[in-house]
Amino acid sequence: MRYCITLISIFFCVVADAQEIYSELRQKALETMHKAKDEDGYRLSLSFYEDAFSKFPDSIDESGLYKASVLAGELKEFDKAFQFLTKLVEIDTDINTGLPEWNSVVGKYAESEYRNLISDPRWITVKERAVFKRNLFFDKLKESANEFFNIKEKAFSFSDEKKLYEEIKSYNPYLPKQKQDYSISFPINDSTKTAFLVHLPKNYNPQKKYPLLFFLHGAVRNNDLVDFQPVGLNLGEWNRYYTKYAEQNDVILVFPKGSRQYNWMTSDDGFFMIPEMVKLIKKGINVDENKVFISGHSNGATGSFSYLMKQPTQFAGFYGFNTYPKVFTGGTFIENIKNRSFINFSTDEDYYYPPNANDDFTKLMNEINADYKEYRYNGFPHWFPQFDESEPAYKILFDDLIKRKRNPFPKEISWEFDDEKYGNIDWISDTKLDILSPKANWHKELNFKINKWLDYDKNDNLIVQEVYKNAFDFPRKSGKIKAEYNNNIFRIQTSNIQSFSINISPEMVNLKKKVKVYINGKLHFNEKVKYNREFMLQNFEYTKDREQIWINSIDISIK
Structure with a gap:
């Protein structure tokens, strides 16, 4: 033998x-x-x-x-x-x-x-x-793909709204999967599509909810859309540590593909992709809705930061390797970070965003008490994930991911935007701007100056260039809303806001009592809120979210 x-x-x-x-x-x-x-x-x-x-x-x-x-x-x-x-x-x-x-x-x-x-x-x-x-x-x-989306057909049967709410919370039509990796086609419009790869834990169990992590690639200007996503081009090389720690921690990985026109940084044409992919994925596999995360490198890290600034509702936390922390399609409303968190892994030889700017950004984050951390790795260039020495950063990322959960019903919300497509955050939705009114005196613009930038000369030597630029741009007038609730009372301040809706959950208020809503100190609503079966079903059909379930909404008009 x-x-x-x-x-x-x-x-x-x-x-x-x-x-x-x-x-x-x-x-x-x-x-x-x-x-x-x-x-x-x-x-x-x-x-x-x-x-x-x-x-x-x-x-x-x-x-x-x-x-x-x-x-x-x-x-x-x-x-x-x-x-x-x-x-x-x-x-x-x-x-x-x-x-x-x-x-x-x-x-x-x-x-x-x-x-x-x-x-x-x-x-x-x-x-x-x-x-x-x-x-x-x-x-x-x-x-x-058909096998990936194959589920047990399950219709909601309860006519009683309270039972319907519980049925949505316990909804689980999922089946075992035959494979670990799936390339899924994703339509961008009637004539254009791309694909994303889903990498499941080895022993995926449809009865268990799993954390999910998106990785957004960089170099969006030099990429093309694809009809399929092969495993070999996603799980190895620069992404090898995502694969290693995801498998150790039973985390689902998702790798989308963007392009110059359709991406998560330089154009709003493709910004809808990641939130829509989340909804699509939840149709086929059992995802923990309170543990969906985004990470990325370079342009992908900037994309991760942009979703934090513009569309964070579905996500629990955000990460970036060699991040340029700025929204390139509008204003960077930095206090929006207070609704979630961000961890940045930076290097001191990065031409993409310089260490001195990262220092000032971190200082600003501390001033506003944001849930933000930066880990600096000295002696490495922009392509830090290529090096084996980047592995400890991934351990930090996954240690945070495993512990972190989204609070679907936060007690406080602060949200600023300049595009009504991004007027939603958790229980605040359908917010409309009023850009003709003057700003409230508490509605301030936060920014800082960057005076040094790293670059490479013709001999590929790293040099320091003197610059004078704002960290953020504000091309349009914005609106801002600050809201909180406690004991069935909502107190909301607005600036340049015309109207909005408050989504209601029985996890937030006592439905047996009246709900009061004060807007800028004035009482606008003082009634009981009832379950709305049609509203619940429509909302769940749209979000596929079993944790953040809205039973009804209160529509508020400021004027």
């Missing part, structure tokens, strides 16, 4: 060594291709690929065949190019492990990369096979 185990061990060691050597040769070929300045350089790169294929035929992968086929086509070695392409389109890639084999032939760059091959009759044959494999791929992807 020991002899057999030894042989098996040797076999796996040999296979592992072969794959490692193959990967080294492939990397050498790729580096040679990138450094090539003429045809001789490309030929040398192609020879390295061919050497790797010849020595390790069992290790040949899609990436190697793809690069080799492009090189051969560029060098007009057509027989070799089609030999590589034929093998490439026949590889069966698992729908979640990486870029599929057909993508090289029917993707957006195929006609430019294979321009020398298109006139060859063999190109039609290869492309037809790739189209067939693509259709098969998306059929499987659709089946996988």
Whole structure:
């Protein structure tokens, strides 16, 4: 028996060594291709690929065949190019492990990369096979998504409103899942869509509620929308510690894909995506609504911060690596942070946002008593998550995530906005602006100056530049509302607000007694609030939130 185990061990060691050597040769070929300045350089790169294929035929992968086929086509070695392409389109890639084999032939760059091959009759044959494999791929992807959203059909039966409330709270139609990873299609509009990846805990149990963490990628200006999200491009490399600690703590991970036009930072065209993805995900799996979080790096960290500033209701906390703490689509109303929390992991060699500005930002956070923490890592550039030394930051993040819960019914709310799309926060909703009225004297603008910024010179040396800029911009007039409740009494102050609604939960007030609402010191409402069955059902259908359930609302008009 020991002899057999030894042989098996040797076999796996040999296979592992072969794959490692193959990967080294492939990397050498790729580096040679990138450094090539003429045809001789490309030929040398192609020879390295061919050497790797010849020595390790069992290790040949899609990436190697793809690069080799492009090189051969560029060098007009057509027989070799089609030999590589034929093998490439026949590889069966698992729908979640990486870029599929057909993508090289029917993707957006195929006609430019294979321009020398298109006139060859063999190109039609290869492309037809790739189209067939693509259709098969998306059929499987659709089946996988259908399985993700498969639930037990369950209609609400109680006509009694109080029982309906309890039924919504205990709603659980969820079923076990066949897989750990799902690529889900997400429509942006009638003609545009993207995708997000859902990574479940290994032993996902539909009877248990799970924390959920979004990761927002950076470099939104240089990204394109995708039809699917492969596992291999999300769970490893820079995101390896998200994967490690999520699996240790039974946290669901979600990886959306944005683009220059549709993202979470520079354009409001795509800002709706993450809140809508939360609702969509909750249709298929059992999410703890009080433990939904957002993190990100660079532009993604700025996106996380922007959701905190503009649309935090569904979320419990926010995190960012190398954050630029500013809203780029309107005003940055920094006191909005007091409704939730933010942890920033910064570095002292970051060109994206300088350490001196982070110091001043942290000072401002302390002045307003915000739930904000910054952890500074010295000696690292903007791409901090690339380094193994970033791991302790992820431990801090997940330690916070595990302990933190959203309070769905906070006693106090302070909310400022300049776009009525973002006039909702917890139990304050449908807020409308009155920008013609003067501001209240307590409605102040918070800001600070930044006078130093880091940048790289032409020799890639980090230098300090003198600047003179505001930390935040305020392009439009804003409205602000400060609200609190206790013992069935709501006291609310407004500035530049025309109207709003107060959502009511039996967790907030005693429904047997009258509810009083004072606006700017004047009594505006003094009545009992009753359950509204239609309102409850409509609200739950929209939010899929079993924790923050509204039974009715009080509509308030200031004028």
